[in-house]
Structure formats: C-alpha cells, structure tokens
Amino acid sequence: xxxxxxxxxxxxxxxxxxxxxxxxxxxxxxxxxxxxxxxxxxxxxxxxxxxxxxxxxxxxxxxxxxxxxxxxxxxxxxxxxxxxxxxxxxxxxxxxxxxxxxxxxxxxxxxxxxxxxxxxxxxxxxxxxxxxxxxxxxxxxxxxxxxxxxxxxxxxxxxxxxxxxxxxxxxxxxxxxxxxxxxxxxxxxxxxxxxxxxxxxxxxxxxxxxxxxxxxxxxxxxxxxxxxxxxxxxxxxxxxxxxxxxxxxxxxxxxxxxxxxxxxxxxxxxxxxxxxxxxxxxxxxxxxxxxxxxxxxxxxxxxxxxxxxxxxxxxxxxxxxxxxxxxxxxxxxxxxxxxxxxxxxxxxxxxxxxxxxxxxxxxxxxxxxxxxxxxxxxxxxxxxxxxxxxxxxxxxxxxxxxxxxxxxxxxxxxxxxxxxxxxxxxxxxxxxxxxxxxxxxxxxxxxxxxxxxxxxxxxxxxxxxxxxxxxxxxxxxxxxxxxxxxxxxxxxxxxxxxxxxxxxxxxxxxxxxxxxxx
Amino acid sequence: xxxxxxxxxxxxxxxxxxxxxxxxxxxxxxxxxxxxxxxxxxxxxxxxxxxxxxxxxxxxxxxxxxxxxxxxxxxxxxxxxxxxxxxxxxxxxxxxxxxxxxxxxxxxxxxxxxxxxxxxxxxxxxxxxxxxxxxxxxxxxxxxxxxxxxxxxxxxxxxxxxxxxxxxxxxxxxxxxxxxxxxxxxxxxxxxxxxxxxxxxxxxxxxxxxxxxxxxxxxxxxxxxxxxxxxxxxxxxxxxxxxxxxxxxxxxxxxxxxxxxxxxxxxxxxxxxxxxxxxxxxxxxxxxxxxxxxxxxxxxxxxxxxxxxxxxxxxxxxxxxxxxxxxxxxxxxxxxxxxxxxxxxxxxxxxxxxxxxxxxxxxxxxxxxxxxxxxxxxxxxxxxxxxxxx
Numbered sequence: 001x002x003x004x005x006x007x008x009x010x011x012x013x014x015x016x017x018x019x020x021x022x023x024x025x026x027x028x029x030x031x032x033x034x035x036x037x038x039x040x041x042x043x044x045x046x047x048x049x050x051x052x053x054x055x056x057x058x059x060x061x062x063x064x065x066x067x068x069x070x071x072x073x074x075x076x077x078x079x080x081x082x083x084x085x086x087x088x089x090x091x092x093x094x095x096x097x098x099x100x101x102x103x104x105x106x107x108x109x110x111x112x113x114x115x116x117x118x119x120x121x122x123x124x125x126x127x128x129x130x131x132x133x134x135x136x137x138x139x140x141x142x143x144x145x146x147x148x149x150x151x152x153x154x155x156x157x158x159x160x161x162x163x164x165x166x167x168x169x170x171x172x173x174x175x176x177x178x179x180x181x182x183x184x185x186x187x188x189x190x191x192x193x194x195x196x197x198x199x200x201x202x203x204x205x206x207x208x209x210x211x212x213x214x215x216x217x218x219x220x221x222x223x224x225x226x227x228x229x230x231x232x233x234x235x236x237x238x239x240x241x242x243x244x245x246x247x248x249x250x251x252x253x254x255x256x257x258x259x260x261x262x263x264x265x266x267x268x269x270x271x272x273x274x275x276x277x278x279x280x281x282x283x284x285x286x287x288x289x290x291x292x293x294x295x296x297x298x299x300x301x302x303x304x305x306x307x308x309x310x311x312x313x314x315x316x317x318x319x320x321x322x323x324x325x326x327x328x329x330x331x332x333x334x335x336x337x338x339x340x341x342x343x344x345x346x347x348x349x350x351x352x353x354x355x356x357x358x359x360x361x362x363x364x365x366x367x368x369x370x371x372x373x374x375x376x377x378x379x380x381x382x383x384x385x386x387x388x389x390x391x392x393x394x395x396x397x398x399x400x401x402x403x404x405x406x407x408x409x410x411x412x413x414x415x416x417x418x419x420x421x422x423x424x425x426x427x428x429x430x431x432x433x434x435x436x437x438x439x440x441x442x443x444x445x446x447x448x449x450x451x452x453x454x455x456x457x458x459x460x461x462x463x464x465x466x467x468x469x470x471x472x473x474x475x476x477x478x479x480x481x482x483x484x485x486x487x488x489x490x491x492x493x494x495x496x497x498x499x500x501x502x503x504x505x506x507x508x509x510x511x512x513x514x515x516x517x518x
Numbered sequence: 519x520x521x522x523x524x525x526x527x528x529x530x531x532x533x534x535x536x537x538x539x540x541x542x543x544x545x546x547x548x549x550x551x552x553x554x555x556x557x558x559x560x561x562x563x564x565x566x567x568x569x570x571x572x573x574x575x576x577x578x579x580x581x582x583x584x585x586x587x588x589x590x591x592x593x594x595x596x597x598x599x600x601x602x603x604x605x606x607x608x609x610x611x612x613x614x615x616x617x618x619x620x621x622x623x624x625x626x627x628x629x630x631x632x633x634x635x636x637x638x639x640x641x642x643x644x645x646x647x648x649x650x651x652x653x654x655x656x657x658x659x660x661x662x663x664x665x666x667x668x669x670x671x672x673x674x675x676x677x678x679x680x681x682x683x684x685x686x687x688x689x690x691x692x693x694x695x696x697x698x699x700x701x702x703x704x705x706x707x708x709x710x711x712x713x714x715x716x717x718x719x720x721x722x723x724x725x726x727x728x729x730x731x732x733x734x735x736x737x738x739x740x741x742x743x744x745x746x747x748x749x750x751x752x753x754x755x756x757x758x759x760x761x762x763x764x765x766x767x768x769x770x771x772x773x774x775x776x777x778x779x780x781x782x783x784x785x786x787x788x789x790x791x792x793x794x795x796x797x798x799x800x801x802x803x804x805x806x807x808x809x810x811x812x813x814x815x816x817x818x819x820x821x822x823x824x825x826x827x828x829x830x831x832x833x834x835x836x837x838x839x840x841x842x843x844x845x846x847x848x849x850x851x852x853x854x855x856x857x858x859x860x861x862x863x864x865x866x867x868x869x870x871x872x873x874x875x876x877x878x879x880x881x882x883x884x885x886x887x888x889x890x891x892x893x894x895x896x897x898x899x900x901x902x903x904x905x906x907x908x
Binding site: 305307326327328329331337339341344345346347348349350351355359360362363367368371372373 | 760761762763764765768769772773775776778779780781782783
C-alpha cells in the first residue's frame with residue numbers, strides 16, 4: 001500500500017464560463033479503495049473523465065505508475081490500465097455477456113470471432129473476483145446488479161489495474177450493495193486499485209481506505225475513515241455545518257385522503273409495471289414508498305396523477321373517484337404532484353421562471369382575462385413565490401434551464417404548493433440536489449404533513465424514506481411486498497423487502513443479517 | 519435528473535446535447551440570431567456572383583438588373599410585394615405548427631385545397647348577386663376552411679395514431695394535388711372545370727368576391743390580400759405570444775411531457791394548431807384566387823408551400839419577421855426575369871442563391887466561422903450551471 005499507481009497534479013479544466021477543476025491533486029495508492037466524495041457539480045466526474053481520457057485538462061499532469069501520460073481518448077487510458085464503470089451502463093441489451101465484454105477488443109481466430117476464448121476468460125475472471133455471470137446470457141435479461149458485474153468484467157478483461165467506479169451503488173438494493181462491497185474488497189486484495197465516486201456518506205465510511213473531498217472544482221480536504229464521521233464529512237463536503245437529522249413530531253393522521261385499490265398499470269412497452277397495488281394515505285401523514293428504481297414506482301405515481309393510463313383497479317382521492325380523470329381534473333381537486341423527472345415533466349426549461357411558476361394555473365384568473373395572459377398578475381405571483389421559497393435566481397426572467405437543480409426543484413415546489421393542496425404526490429424530490437436544498441425540501445415536506453396534507457413520497461434513497469415517512473411500503477416488481485411503521489423499520493428489514501423477500505423473512509433474517517452497510 | 523456521469527453527459531457551452539436530426543432542425547429554427555440569415559444572404563450573393571462570372575457575365579451588371587427588376591420602379595416594387603403576399607401565408611402555415619413542435623410540410627396541399635374551396639364557393643350562382651362586403655369574407659373563409667381541414671387531417675392522424683406529420687403531410691400533398699387537378703380538369707364528368715377555357719381551371723369567381731386592388735399597373739396586381747396576410751401575421755404573433763391558447767401551444771412544442779403534466783390536452787392542441795396552420799395556407803390561396811387571377815389553377819401554387827418552409831426558416835418561425843423574409847423571397851423571384859432578359863443570366867441563379875441562403879442557415883457553423891458570430895448561450899449563469907451535469 002505504499003506505491004502510488006496514479007498521481008494527478010495541479011489539474012485545471014475550464015468550460016466556457018466555469019472552472020470545473022482547479023489545482024486538483026489526487027493520489028491513488030496501490031491496493032487502495034479511494035473514495036472521491038462531493039456534491040453534484042463539485043467536479044468529481046470532470047476529474048475522472050480527465051483521468052479516463054474523455055476530457056483533456058487545460059493544465060496539470062497525470063502519472064500512471066510513475067510515468068507521465070497524456071491521454072487523447074479513453075482508448076489510451078484503457079491501454080494504460082485504467083477502467084471505468086459508468087453510472088449509466090454502456091452495454092448492449094440484445095448482445096450476450098460475452099459479446100458485450102469483448103466488444104471493441106474482440107478475441108479472434110483468423111477473421112472470425114472467437115467467443116469460446118472470451119467465455120473461458122469471463123468464467124476465469126468470475127472465479128477470481130467473485131463476479132459470477134453466465135457468459136451466454138443476454139444482457140437485457142440480467143438484473144441491474146448482474147449488469148454491473150458485466151461492466152466490471154469488461155474493465156478487468158481489458159486488464160485494468162485502476163478501476164474508476166462512478167456512483168456504483170445508486171441502482172442497487174442494500175443487499176446488493178453488501179455483495180458489491182465484497183467484490184470490491186476481493187479486487188483490492190488481488191492488487192487492483194479503486195477510485196469510488198459517491199455522495200453517500202454511509203458507504204464512504206463502510207469501504208474507503210482513504211477519502212478525498214471535492215467542492216466547487218477543488219480538493220477541500222482528505223480524510224481517514226477511522227477518524228471521520230458522517231457529520232464531519234458532510235460539513236467538509238458542503239463547506240459549513242449541516243444538519244443531517246430531520247426533526248419531526250409524531251404524525252397525527254386524519255381522514256383518508258388517498259385510496260388505491262388493485263391498481264394495475266402498464267409501462268410504455270405495454271408490460272405490467274404496477275401489478276395490483278393497494279394502499280391508503282391519510283391526511284397529516286407521509287406514506288413512503290421504498291424500492292429499487294424500476295419496480296413500478298414511476299408508473300404508480302404517474303397513474304395517480306392522471307398522466308398514465310390505468311388498466312385496472314380504482315383510485316379515490318379526497319373522496320372522489322379519479323380513476324379515469326385527466327391530470328387537470330385531478331390537479332383541480334387539490335392534488336399537487338412533484339414529478340420524478342424534473343426536466344421532462346416538472347418545468348419547461350426554455351421558459352422564464354415566471355411562466356413555470358404559473359404552469360398549473362395559467363388558465364385561471366387573475367392570470368388570464370378573456371383568453372389574454374395578464375403578465376402583471378403573473379409577474380406579481382412569481383415575485384411572491386420566488387421570495388417565499390427563496391429561489392436563487394438573478395431575475396424572474398431567467399430561463400429555468402439555467403437554474404441549478406436545487407432551484408429548479410424549488411420552483412416546482414413553490415408552484416405546486418401555491419394552490420394549497422390537500423394531497424401531495426412526491427417522487428424523488430431530492431435526486432441530484434445539494435445538501436442545502438435537500439434540507440430545505442425535507443423541511444417543506446414535513447411542514448406540509450404537519451399542516452394536515454396527505455403526502456405520498458416515492459424515493460430511491462432509503463435514508464430519505466426512513467427519515468421522512470410515518471409508514472413505509474416497499475415495492476418490488478410492481479407489487480407492494482410489505483408495509484411497515486417507519487418507527488420500527490430498519491435498513492435490513494427494508495432491504496430484504498426491496499429484494500423481493502417477505503415480511504416474515506425480513507423479521508427472522510433482519511436481526512442476524514450482516515450489517516456491513518450500516 | 520440523475521447526477522449524469524456518462525462520458526458525454528456534460529454540455530459545457532449550454533448547447534443541446536447531440537441528438538436526433540429533428541433536434542438539429544429545431545435549433546436551426548429557434549436559435550438563430552437574425553445575424554446569421556443576414557450574413558448567409560451576403561455569402562450566397564457572393565457565391566452567386568462567382569457563378570455568374572463563370573458563365574461569362576459581369577456579376578455587377580447581372581445583380582444590377584436583378585435589383586432593378588425587384589425595386590426599379592413603383593410598379594416593380596408593387597409587383598414584387600404582390601408576388602410575396604401568398605408566401606406570408608405559406609410560411610405562417612409552417613411557423614404556427616412549428617411552435618407546437620410540428621413540422622407542417624403540407625402547406626403545398628393546404629394551399630391547393632384552400633384555393634379550390636375559395637374558387638368553388640366563389641362560383642356559386644347566388645354569389646353573383648352578393649355585395650363585396652358579404653362575398654369577400656365568404657370566399658376568404660371558404661379558403662381558410664378548406665386549408666384548415668386539410669391541415670387538421672394530419673393533426674388528427676398524429677393525435678389518434680401517432681403517425682408522424684412529416685410523412686402524412688407529404689402524402690396529403692400528393693393526394694391534394696392530384697385530387698384537385700382532377701376536379702378542375704375532368705371533362706367527363708365536368709366537376710369544377712371551366713368548359714370555355716382550354717386551360718384546366720375553374721370558372722371565374724363572382725365579381726363581388728374579387729379583392730379590390732391598390733395598383734393595377736403592377737405585375738401582378740397589388741391587392742387587398744397584402745393587408746389580409748399582414749393582419750394574419752400580426753394576429754398569429756398576438757395569439758402565440760399573448761394568449762393562454764398560445765401558451766399551451768408553446769408548452770406543447772417546447773416540452774410535451776410538461777404540457778401533459780400541466781393538464782394541457784396535447785392531442786387537442788396538436789389538432790387545433792394543424793388546422794390553424796392549414797387555414798393560414800388556405801388564406802394565402804384564397805387571397806390569390808380572389809385578388810390576382812379570379813380563378814383557381816393548380817399550377818399557380820406549385821412550390822409555394824415549399825418556399826414557405828424556407829421563408830419561415832429564415833424568419834426563425836416568427837410571424838412578424840416572416841412578413842419581411844417573404845417580401846425578400848418574393849421580390850427576388852419577381853426581379854429575376856429582368857435579369858434574364860437583360861443580362862442573359864438564367865433566373866435559376868436566384869433559385870441557387872435562395873438555396874444557398876437556406877443551406878448556410880442550416881449549416882450555420884460555416885457562417886459563424888466566417889463572420890465570427892458567437893453561438894447564443896443565454897447568460898453566464900446558464901453556462902455555469904450546465905456543467906453541474908458533469
């Protein structure tokens with residue numbers, strides 16, 4: 001653990017109008033798991049894209065095994081023994097594992113593909129590092145966890161000694177995360193060195209040998225996991241003291257605001273995504289839905305909001321049957337919706353902020369009179385909401401697409417709360433946001449609950465679900481596999497449910513489950 | 519969305535990430551500063567000059583006659599403007615649909631249906647006794663209705679079946695062309711053909727339905743259609759920019775997902791916008807039928823719809839600028855015959871120049887490189903936040 005395998009010195013990278021990396025130094029030792037921690041936009045990915053040859057630095061040097069290198073593209077980086085597993089997998093679903101692995105550096109016999117050779121190499125790698133996959137399986141049929149293994153095998157097949165893993169756990173269940181960490185450990189034991197990009201403090205403390213924290217393009221500090229806490233890392237990452245704990249009083253649930261019975265919804269390909277869900281949310285409570293992404297949560301929320309066709313079952317909101325209602329009719333009942341996909345549904349990026357702030361009411365007085373938009377009233381309302389929700393923007397005429405993610409989300413929340421909803425559908429409210437915005441949004445959701453609003457919260461972040469919800473339901477393959485009181489729920493219990501286990505399994509195994517991710 | 523970390527995830531200068539071809543087309547329409555079309559015109563004229571020189575004519579002489587043909591006398595100016603009037607409508611047909619994110623390539627067919635409807639109604643027997651104040655609006659509305667229905671069909675197909683409007687409008691152009699040709703040329707049975715004429719055309723419309731002219735001496739006559747189409751452009755600008763309907767159209771065009779989320783009926787908006795687009799083409803055709811020729815002859819409209827696409831592109835699909843780009847476009851076509859006659863340069867040179875302008879506007883990188891025009895990036899604030907995606 002003493003020789004540096006990668007040394008990055010004084011890296012600077014600018015994009016028009018912004019410095020993405022400035023005077024960045026970073027050293028990776030042999031056999032080390034080095035966590036690169038930072039908020040979105042801190043410059044982690046830019047730095048790693050430079051190391052992987054996807055960007056060229058304006059300034060600074062990179063040394064691999066003590067020799068200075070200069071990468072024109074990722075091919076050069078791969079040749080130098082660097083591999084990268086992207087957050088969004090770069091696999092071809094209709095190809096088999098073996099075909100995906102060799103793609104770009106095919107094993108050949110004469111002019112013909114030699115898949116047998118590839119197969120044996122893949123099985124070999126699998127044995128050595130505990131990465132078990134069937135080389136002949138179609139990638140499209142594999143689970144997300146298995147696909148990630150294929151990505152790792154791809155890098156190892158190219159003889160990578162330095163592996164860059166970009167947010168690798170974002171798509172995994174807690175159980176899969178544990179398995180993944182075991183693989184990572186076995187990789188370093190056999191001499192690989194790993195850079196692990198993440199913003200999850202818990203994981204950093206669980207696996208890192210060394211931690212480097214970045215903020216606004218620079219390295220603001222390094223830390224040892226043994227002497228760090230989640231709080232100390234969060235403060236370093238954000239630059240000031242932050243509250244990680246969400247304060248809330250016990251819920252005082254009132255009348256039932258949302259009743260979903262036997263709901264069935266298909267996804268865009270026509271396959272069942274929500275397969276018979278029952279749930280109830282009462283006024284003044286937060287019902288959280290946990291689950292690994294892609295288990296029907298998106299379709300569930302969109303169907304409830306009226307944006308997605310309902311195949312079967314019934315939905316009742318605030319005492320009204322809304323099963324076949326349009327988004328407008330549902331919204332007019334007093335139902336607000338914070339959509340999962342901010343860019344695709346939440347805002348029109350090309351509109352100035354004021355237009356997005358009235359997107360749910362543009363057709364009503366005082367914003368329109370005899371069909372003509374009343375810009376005075378619209379601007380006055382925008383002014384009020386921008387103040388009230390502290391949207392940071394140079395002006396209300398600024399294009400919404402140029403706001404930061406946090407301010408865009410504040411814009412959406414301001415708009416949705418402006419019509420005093422009785423029921424809120426909230427999907428992935430803090431995805432990709434900075435710590436400060438997350439805190440603000442959590443406080444808003446709690447405040448809504450306390451004022452008697454019924455909240456349905458869907459999130460892929462288990463911590464968020466656990467700290468905000470009063471009751472938690474877990475979705476797995478379109479079904480609600482269990483509903484538990486948040487107070488008694490543990491990560492292990494929910495993790496077993498998220499992987500498709502039953503409540504009983506969760507109760508018996510939960511206590512003795514390896515808790516390495518805790 | 520997600521904290522995008524894909525290798526090409528960063529769009530450092532705020533430009534749209536590489537996407538489908540339609541993205542590129544969208545950008546050409548919506549993001550061009552007015553400078554680019556202007557410089558593109560200069561470049562195209564220079565290249566055209568070289569072409570003229572190659573065929574052995576002094577380009578200055580040729581361009582001199584072109585300009586003289588366009589604006590050389592009051593009559594010529596009036597003729598140039600008159601020639602340009604229908605282009606305003608055919609360009610609006612594209613521009614209005616474009617605001618809803620639709621490519622209406624069907625102005626060609628919508629013009630024909632509008633024209634034939636206007637002429638058909640104008641030849642109804644009882645129209646002969648009608649005063650102009652009643653007859654003109656009836657003929658104009660008939661044209662708008664004909665074009666509007668022909669535009670609404672691809673809108674409906676898109677809304678109900680998802681069929682892409684580019685394909686369906688092109689198909690409807692053919693159906694419209696051959697259908698209309700049959701209507702006005704069939705001798706057995708005679709449908710709308712003027713049996714006294716050797717050319718395939720409708721009978722002349724009622725005198726009362728003819729648009730009054732400002733100037734008879736120009737070629738073609740400058741008539742009230744100019745006022746109608748300029749008013750239409752202004753009305754479209756107001757509708758799209760000031761009304762809640764316009765807001766819905768823009769929202770559907772910019773982000774259909776957000777439109778649906780906001781409770782806007784995307785399908786209904788698509789059908790209405792396509793009908794409105796078709797009505798703009800229909801208006802142009804009715805104005806030609808009742809202002810210029812007094813009859814309907816399909817050949818008059820050949821290519822007018824496609825020219826409208828180009829004109830709308832130059833004006834960045836904005837209704838008021840369309841008035842000016844249409845006049846530029848029509849004037850060049852109107853001035854070209856004098857150039858051919860006096861300098862012996864084919865009028866096709868004008869077509870080449872027009873095509874070059876469009877080519878350069880579409881491939882704007884060339885113009886930007888030569889004239890050092892910066893890409894519009896919004897403000898610094900925009901640039902700094904987009905890198906967050908990296």
